[in-house]
Amino acid sequence: MIRWSRPRGTQDFLPPDSERKREVERLFRELVTLYGYREVETPIFEHTEIFLRSAGMESDIVTKEMYNFLDRSERQLTLRPEGTPGVVRAVLESKAGPVRCRLFYIGPFFRYGRPQKGRLRQFHQLGVEALGEASPLADAELIFLGEQFFSRLGIADCVTHINSIGCQRCRPGYRQDLLKFLKEQGPALCSDCSERALRSPLRVFDCKNPACQAALAEAPKPSQHLCPECAEHFRSVVDDLKRRGVRLEVDERLVRGLDYYNRTTFEYVSATLGAQNSLGGGGRYDYLVEELGGPATPAVGFALGLERTMLAMPQPGQERRQPLVFVVWLSQAELGPTQELAERLRAAGIPCRIDFDSGKVARQFKVADSAQASYCVIVGSEELARGCYSLKNLMTGEQVTVPAGSIVEELRRLLGSGQNKLGNRQAGTVT
């Protein structure tokens, strides 16, 4: 029956999903362009080393989720699991000297995990990176930008979780305190957490186990250990976001799985998504550029999940006519004029089709209907004799006669008054 199926954890985008995807990408491009981000495209695979250096040797992404392979010359390569390292690498490779630019990307990423709703092995991310920006106002503007994106798509239940995990100066001390606390807890922690305590202590806060959460209630909080500069930075970010009216939740347990983050970390969370409820996330990474061999450069960025975004978006109504015209011919004699008309319409930017295969008129209408066309133009001997066409509206069924000379203009007028393809009302302008 089905002889070939797609590899596990991958997804096909057929119309109309492919078109919805393009629409989401278009909206993202438009929005980030308003903030001065410019598009960057980097390879889908990179040297394995750069992911090891950036995400951290202990991170789950590196230890169990990467698609690693050797090429024919025994190079160690990896299908990119995230975007930031590749972007930073590309910028550093392109020129020497100070780094200061705003870049965005859209594309596929790969992580090997057990697929479930909202988790695929090949998925797509929309990301921005602001390199060379240290101000807390840059963090806030970028977080606001992501929030704007979701609200423009009609995603109403998105809440932004935010936290600060300190910097190189305050984190080691905190880490010590936390480690000490975790040791005291001993068996109260689940096996996962005991192991996490050794590898990457901050991540115990992510655990969903109720016993662990109870044990952690008394744990030292990152916020109590921030150095004055980090505390002030965090306060400014939160203040500015509140001023902008972003729905914020300060979440002391929010610790991201990538080692390169410092200070601000955040996540966009949607309630409608199930277990994989994060629409996207990001944070500040002031040490990564240097770690990858560049000059010390502060930076912030985020990555948003395209598939999850599409899951959270309001689903479109089912019957949606395409801006498409069918030119219907009645007998062989009209085929020539039919093709001529079709090319005239296309030359004027009007999408149209002819059903060449079915000779019957009724059949042609049926094909037009199932292709979700909006109009049919009928080319018959009567029409040709009178120098006109019959024009039928497939939504309403009404049919009128249009002089041959004004058919292009008429169709243009009729197709021009469509709504945007996402089916949402055009949301407010960016402030």
Place this chain on the structure above:
RNA sequence: GUGAGUGUAGCUCAACCCGGUUAGAGCACCUGGCUGUGGCCCAGGAUGUUGGGGGUUCAACUCCCCUCACUCACCCCA
């Protein structure tokens, strides 16, 4: 990577618990009613290696094992 559940026509599902003629239904599809008009109506039609493989049995969609896929949760994060 761990656990649980589910795989029957293109789609949504029935028959499985308790094995027994030709595996059904709705929607979709095709043909005709209707050789200048889609949707509605009427009449007719086509479609399955019951996910795949193995086992038990006189007999397997049904019971058992393996495998693959999907779903949900853990884990992880987008």
